[in-house]
Amino acid sequence: MTKSKMLREMLKEDGIIMAPGAFDAWSARLIEKAGFKAIYMTGYGVSASVLGKPDIGLITMQEMAEMARNMANATTVPIIADADNGYGSALNVIRTIQEYEQSGIAGIQLEDQVFPKRCGHMEGKQLIPKDEMVAKIRAAVYARKDPDTVIIARTDARAVNGFEDAIDRAKAYVEAGADVIFFEAPQSADEVKKVAEIIKIPLLSNMVENGKTPMFTTKELIEMGYRIVIYPAAPIYTATKAIMDMLEVLSENKTLSACKDMEVDFPTFNNMIGVKDARDLEKTFMVE
Numbered sequence: 585m586t587k588s589k590m591l592r593e594m595l596k597e598d599g600i601i602m603a604p605g606a607f608d609a610w611s612a613r614l615i616e617k618a619g620f621k622a623i624y625m626t627g628y629g630v631s632a633s634v635l636g637k638p639d640i641g642l643i644t645m646q647e648m649a650e651m652a653r654n655m656a657n658a659t660t661v662p663i664i665a666d667a668d669n670g671y672g673s674a675l676n677v678i679r680t681i682q683e684y685e686q687s688g689i690a691g692i693q694l695e696d697q698v699f700p701k702r703c704g705h706m707e708g709k710q711l712i713p714k715d716e717m718v719a720k721i722r723a724a725v726y727a728r729k730d731p732d733t734v735i736i737a738r739t740d741a742r743a744v745n746g747f748e749d750a751i752d753r754a755k756a757y758v759e760a761g762a763d764v765i766f767f768e769a770p771q772s773a774d775e776v777k778k779v780a781e782i783i784k785i786p787l788l789s790n791m792v793e794n795g796k797t798p799m800f801t802t803k804e805l806i807e808m809g810y811r812i813v814i815y816p817a818a819p820i821y822t823a824t825k826a827i828m829d830m831l832e833v834l835s836e837n838k839t840l841s842a843c844k845d846m847e848v849d850f851p852t853f854n855n856m857i858g859v860k861d862a863r864d865l866e867k868t869f870m871v872e
Contacts, residue, residue, distance in 0.1 A: 586730065588690040590662050604618075605817060605819055606629070607632065608654070611819050616661050620661070622812075623664070624816055627648065665692055667680050668695060670720050694736070695738040695739070696711050697712065698711065717739075736764040750767060751782055762785070764786045764787065769796040771796050776798070788811070788814065789812070792816065793821065
């Protein structure tokens, strides 16, 4: 079964798809090792990991597609990938869909911001016209070669034009062929519930620490009718704090001995990364 088919089947099942945010191939593998059945490739995290820059439209489609390929090659579960605003017009969207599909991505997220975009919970976002986004979604549906590839349409209109315009856009994106609606940054529990009452195709919820949307448990989101929940920032925030804490201890103590309790050890990491499996495979090709 292809990863896109796996994601389609998961959307039909009871419960909710939990997808923590991966920012590189190793974080993607750790998410799978932890037992999660899907991964979210976060543009916010990839921009930080690859460029050391904020998520403000600086990272390119090629850089994102390369990371997508690395993540997909390193894991066996479906990946939902941030494709920002498609990196241009409807024609650019076609190429983006093709590149992401070739990279092994199961679900592709497009948003209705202008270029350069902003992270969904940042201030200063601007939108393209609704009709232009509709054209991009139609182009995405046209471009996918695998009919199971899931097209996710995100609207950022709530923060710019208000709730009703965001709902109007979401409805138009459903009509254009989107498989999932990502209503970004609803600002209250009532809004989160109302979106699910109005939009009847699968919905994605974005849980961001200290963002504009209240935090919910998976049980609460299921009860409201959501099918996917992403946690895009938590892994990179956690990794950042862990590295900063270790470096502080190293700086103060001038020896790695003081940091050992903060680390996995050499054998453990080698086992996790698959050194033995790689060596065993290598031996099968050797002439005795």
